[in-house]
Amino acid sequence: MEFSQYKELFIGESEEIISSLNNNLVNLESNPSDLSLLQEIFRLIHTLKGMAATMGYQRMSTLAHALETLLDVLRRGVIEADKEIMDKLFQGVDKFSQIIEVIKKGEEESSVEIEDLIETLKDINVGDIKTGIKPTEVGGGFEERRVLRLDEEDRKMIKESLEKGEKTYQVTLAIERESLLKQARAFTALSVAQDMGKIIKPHYIANQIKQEKFGRLVVFFLTSKHTPEEIRNKLVLVPEIEKVDVKILDINLLLPLKKEKETEKKETETLKVSQTIRVKVNHLDNLMNLIGELVIDKTRLIEISRSLEDKVLSDTISRLNNLISALQDEMIVLRLVPLAYIFGHFPRMMRDIAAREAKEIDFIIEGEDIGVDRTVLDEINEPLIHLLRNAVSHGVESPAVRKAKGKKERGTIRLKAAREKNYVAIEVSDDGKGINIDNLKKVAVEKGFFTQSEVERMKDEDILNVIFLPGFSTKEKSSFVSGRGVGMDVVKDKVTALGGTVHIETKEERGTKVTIRLPVNMAIIEVLLVRVGKYIYCLPLVSIIEIIKISKNEVKKIDNTEVVNYRGTVLPIIRLEEKFGAVGRLLTSTLEEEKETVSYQDDGLSVVVAESAGKVAGLVVDKLIGQQDIVVKNLPSALRKIKGIGGATILGKGEVVLVLDLNSLIS
Amino acid sequence: MEKEERGKEIQVVIFKLGEEEFGGDIFQIREIIRVPEITPVPQAPDFVEGMINLRGQVLAVIDLAKRFGMKGEREQSKDSRIIVVELDDNLLGMIVDAVPEVLRVPEDKIESTPEAITSWVHRDFIRGIANLEGRLIVILDLNRILTFKEKESLSRTNIEKQDNL
Structure with missing residues (x-):
């Protein structure tokens, strides 16, 4: 394998890791003490570090190390x-994405600046307490980190002080960066603290400071x-102390000693992921052909x-036939990719959009394990992003408005996928303000899409479809996320x-729900073969409601459109022959031999009744x-x-x- | 293709449109096939003949002469061929009247389009003229047969479909 192929692999895997990192981080944000999440994030970053180091991406692995x-x-x-x-964690993951983008373009990773972030990370990476782990275990780049062990004795001490009604605090001191007397300041602060309570492992801390094993942050634990x-207030009086943070320490959060082994075991278990290989899509396409x-x-x-x-x-041929069918089925499965592949990017995106728009949302994803064809997956990403953005910026109201309306302050946006036979239905719904139909009608008239009398006659569901017309948008001001000229028409x-x-x-x-229905398998669909004039066309079966037979004199003309009465409603009919000027595939002898399922006499017309986006029309064949x-x-x-x-297809x-594309024919 | 060095030869596939001889750099041509049955496409520009099945792949076929604006109906004969070229990531078939030979042409025998060129083919499509002992061959740049602009117009709906079948 060439190095470049390794590189492709590396990029692909890194992107996957970055995507799950983002998801796990979004989850972590709402459950900051979830240990399994932290373990998973640690493992992902660790994997990334290893991969980057193997590939020689020094900066990426350095950053990964800092985050780790x-x-x-x-x-x-x-x-x-x-x-x-x-x-910081999100920034770190964004840096990874940037580096990957740069590597993709074939540029040097050094063009991505990571030093500032690493510097600030150093400020956070403080007072690492490892339960029962040797203090020498500190590695690369972060030597100034002090390691503190909490042993049983310390725990006992903390417990006793708790019983006395005292509290245990985690105290973080930041000494001014320019200070020339960092050691002295640190000691002064320690002695001030000592006057107020008991410092846990005072000698250890003092030693660390003596040996200058600290940056400008000192962290210690104090029972008081x-x-x-x-x-x-006391500590802040010490000269050159820039910042003091005192936090009540939840002793339960400190992991008991024995858990250490369990986590190690878990780490090795998660390493046994299922065996996969990566294949380029065009190889799959070729195979399919x-x-x-x-x-x-x-x-x-x-x-x-x-x-x-x-x-x-x-x-022999019948056996061959079975084999080929099996091969075909296997091929279809091969091309299916779980929706999680794109859904995975959304939680992070939604978090960022919500933050920018100052909205509070719960984002729920369902059905991400449903597989769809690779082609569908690539194409559906952009429309979904658009719908999700709309849900945040135009759907969900700001917390204040929601509160005033008596709604929960946090809005809910749901992305739900479900399998419906050979189709997958993807819903994007929100519990926001919904769409005001009257307002929509007004804008539709103002923008000249319809006349006043037209909109008055239209049903609500019909007027809603105006949203999908090019150039229509009820929101005048283009917002940062939903503007950009991409409208629902693009979706x-x-x-x-x-x-x-x-x-x-x-x-x-109450909210808005947009449902997208897509064929799971782009490649293979069921069609009705019809003859029009001398030519053959395929009509996708999914849009066909039924086939009716009418006599020629049932066809009436209204405003130059031919219509027939269809179950009490007016059904516009489309004559394919006129529409296409009788062009298509000539009927060859092969198809003449095909069994005819339905055939009508000359005096009647066969009409295929088809539906698309709520519109029904009849196609004369x-x-x-x-x-x-x-x-x-x-x-x-x-x-x-x-x-x-x-x-097109090959028979x-x-x-x-x-x-034929019935959607565009009918609408 | 500009990467050939001076003094080198290029291999040119010679093909005919009517009586005139044209050439195309062999590196721009993927293959040459006989004309199979073509499925016409409604509402496509009139120089688009339709689609064919090339070993499981559907590709568009254009009539090169019509593309160049040659008027009148022309019959396909048993000598007619389709030259398959790769455009971007797509294959495109071009119907020509005959493909008699492949010639080696020294690069220095190819003059960049002289002013006095009399061919009815638009200069944009021409890479140069090969002068081989009095035999003049118009070398086309096959990758430019559908320039970007034309590709766009190809995609646009053409309501007035001429009956050119």
Whole structure:
């Protein structure tokens, strides 16, 4: 394997780790004392450090080491991850992303600045207490860190003082950076503290200071009957002490000795992850194409063997047939990637957006283990980001407004995926202010999308669809996140191009729900083969409601549109022949042989009733040929934007047939 | 392709459009195939013949002569071929009337488009003219047959579909 291939692997794995780091950090923010989370974050950073070091990315591994040190302090429960520490952790992970981006571009990692962050990390990395671990265990770059052991005696002492009604504090002193007398100041502060209570392991601390084993931060533990304020006020009087932090120490947070072994065991267990290899997507695409070819040849073989009537041959071919089907199924599974792959990036993103917009949200993800085709996954990311951003900035109200409305101050945004047969439905819902239909109508008229009389006649669900029209946005001011000119129309276009649908529901003051339905498997869909004039088209079965037969004189004209009465409603009909100018694939003899499922007399019309985004229309076809599973091929890029054509497929004998895009035909 | 050094030869695939001879750098050509059955695409520009199946891959096929603005109906013959080129990441097929030979042409025999060129092909598509003992061959830059602008217009819906079948 070439170095560059290792590099690709490294980048891929790093991105995954960064993504799960972000998720775990978001979780940690709400559960700062969750030990298993801390362990997981530690493990991830440790892995990243090892990988970066192996690849020779020195800066990345240095930064990982610094973060690891901080995590180590956190997971030992000495200090809790407060806002400052969380910020540092997030910054650290962002630096990793930056470095990866730089490496991707083939540039030197040194262009990413990490020194400032490492410097501030040093300020946090203090007073590392390791229960029962040798103090010499400190490594690389952070020699100034002091290690304090809490043994049984110390615990006993803390316990006793607690019983006396005293409290145990963690005191952090920051000495001014420029101070030339750091040692002296530290000692003065210690003796001031000593007057107010008992310092745990005073000799050890004193020794460390004597040996100058500290940066400018001194951390010690003090049991005292005084209040934190009293201690603080005293210590702050010591010259050149910049900052004093006194925190009540929850002794329960200090890990008991024996837990150490358990965690070690856990670490080794998590290392046994399932064996995977990474494959480039284009190899999978090629494989898919080859299997497609194999299927076509198989069909030919079956025909040949039928005509030869040879028992041995037909047995062999039937076995081959089974093998190819199995291969096809396996191929489909191979291309499925769990939604978690993109969902994984969202918690961090939502946290950041909510912070920027000063909103408080609970973000809930469901169904992230559902697998979808790789192509779908890549394409759906952007629309989902847009919907989620909308939910934060236009959906959920600010905490104050929510409170005034009698709602919970924290809004809830839910991203939920569920499997529906061959489709996956992804919902983005919020409990925010919803969409005001009257307002929407007003804007629709103002912007000239509809006339006043039109909107008055429209149903609420119809008027909602105006949101998906290009150039429509009810929010005039483009906000930092949701502006950028990407509108709901882009969401719709993307989803439609993937053969999916978008549906929006809203209740004023209750929230909005946008549902995207997508085929799980882009490549293989069920279609109805129809003949129009001399040509064959495929109609995706998912949009088809039913097939009706009408007589020619049932067709009426309203405003130049042909319509028929369909179960009491007006059904516009589309004549494909006129629409396409009779172009498509000529009906070849192969298909003529296909069994006809439905066929009508000349005096009637066969109408395929299809639905898309709430709209129903009838497509007039000449003949229904049959139903079939097809492998959809992408159109050559140059032909991709033609309205009404969604793709192409190759039928049994190698003929290219157009697959219609019913969504764009109907709407 | 500008990477050839001076004094070197390039291999040129010669093809005919009508009576005129054209050439394309062999490195720009992926393969040359016989014309299979073509599925027309509705509402596509008129120089787009349709789509074909090339070993399981669907690719667009254009009529090169129509692309260059040659008027009139032309019959495909048994000599007609499709030249498959790779454009960006896509394959594109170009129908030509015949592909008689592949020639080695010294780089210095290729003159950059002279002013007095009489070919009806737009100069943007031309890489140079090879003068081989009085035989003039227009060397095309096949990667520019669909320039970005044209690619865009190809994608745009063309309502007025001419009946060119």
